[in-house]
Amino acid sequence: MRDQLTAVQIEFYQTNGFLVIEDFLDADELEEWRRCTEESVAERLGGAVDFMTNQMDPDAFYARVFTQCLRLADTHEGMNKLICDPRIGRLATTLAGVEGIRIWHDQALIKPPHGNPTAWHLDVPYWSFSSRDALSLWMALDDITLANGCLWYLPGVHRVARFENVGIGENLGGLFKVYPEWREIEPQACPCPAGSIVWHNGLTAHAAGPNMTIRPRRAMTCAFMPDGSTFNGKQNILPDDYFNSLTIGDLLDDPKQNELIWQNSWAEQ
Numbered sequence: 096m097r098d099q100l101t102a103v104q105i106e107f108y109q110t111n112g113f114l115v116i117e118d119f120l121d122a123d124e125l126e127e128w129r130r131c132t133e134e135s136v137a138e139r140l141g142g143a144v145d146f147m148t149n150q151m152d153p154d155a156f157y158a159r160v161f162t163q164c165l166r167l168a169d170t171h172e173g174m175n176k177l178i179c180d181p182r183i184g185r186l187a188t189t190l191a192g193v194e195g196i197r198i199w200h201d202q203a204l205i206k207p208p209h210g211n212p213t214a215w216h217l218d219v220p221y222w223s224f225s226s227r228d229a230l231s232l233w234m235a236l237d238d239i240t241l242a243n244g245c246l247w248y249l250p251g252v253h254r255v256a257r258f259e260n261v262g263i264g265e266n267l268g269g270l271f272k273v274y275p276e277w278r279e280i281e282p283q284a285c286p287c288p289a290g291s292i293v294w295h296n297g298l299t300a301h302a303a304g305p306n307m308t309i310r311p312r313r314a315m316t317c318a319f320m321p322d323g324s325t326f327n328g329k330q331n332i333l334p335d336d337y338f339n340s341l342t343i344g345d346l347l348d349d350p351k352q353n354e355l356i357w358q359n360s361w362a363e364q
């Protein structure tokens with residue numbers, strides 16, 4: 096695992112709001128990420144999965160954007176180990192420029208053959224905390240190209256984005272109704288070989304193209320919340336009983352819900 100960051104990479108991330116690290120995993124590590132993703136998704140969806148369809152409603156537009164399985168680390172031990180890796184936590188903490196990082200949620204995002212594009216959106220406005228430093232890791236489990244639905248970013252917008260939620264609709268460019276000034280920004284594509292990762296700030300606008308190939312485009316992702324983040328009133332993925340116990344402003348520090356995977360003070364021990 097290429098778990099060292101250069102000053103140039105950190106600067107690129109902070110300026111642009113995204114960063115590609117090519118060939119992050121070695122061949123054995125990639126195999127383990129693929130195995131754990133495949134197993135945990137199959138378990139979640141109840142049986143063997145060919146990644147060709149979303150099991151819920153295969154004809155819905157969003158079902159044909161990707162098969163989406165959340166919080167696989169809760170139910171699959173191997174996935175839990177991969178997602179809670181302190182080396183990944185340290186990278187997330189360093190890029191975010193914070194003191195510590197917690198898991199918000201992991202999710203597998205598998206775009207099927209002939210899958211629809213992922214419309215432009217921001218991540219943080221969906222979540223139960225409002226932070227300008229939250230970020231996501233997007234792990235390429237296949238070679239990701241312009242043809243099979245690579246990620247695209249609007250560089251730099253994380254510094255001016257707002258927390259209101261625009262949502263992901265069917266229109267690729269729906270976000271630009273809310274941010275018309277971003278229409279002039281040239282989107283940057285991030286194709287990368289399998290085993291690479293892409294980081295993005297949760298307020299960086301991003302999208303993915305359609306999958307024009309006959310093979311699935313597999314990605315495993317994880318969103319991270321800076322330690323010290325507080326509840327903003329939105330439920331998002333919080334279970335009912337925990338959600339109902341919270342008041343706006345409460346610290347989101349329940350280790351069962353949001354495990355702390357890195358704190359800079361740990362490096363000094």
Ligand SMILES: O=C(O)CCC(=O)C(=O)O
Binds near residue numbers: 161204302
């Ligand atoms: O994989 C995709 O198509 C979209 C990914 C995404 O929106 C995310 O990781 O936040």
Ligand SMILES: [Fe+2]
Binds near residue numbers: 216217218301
């Ligand atoms: Fe996203």
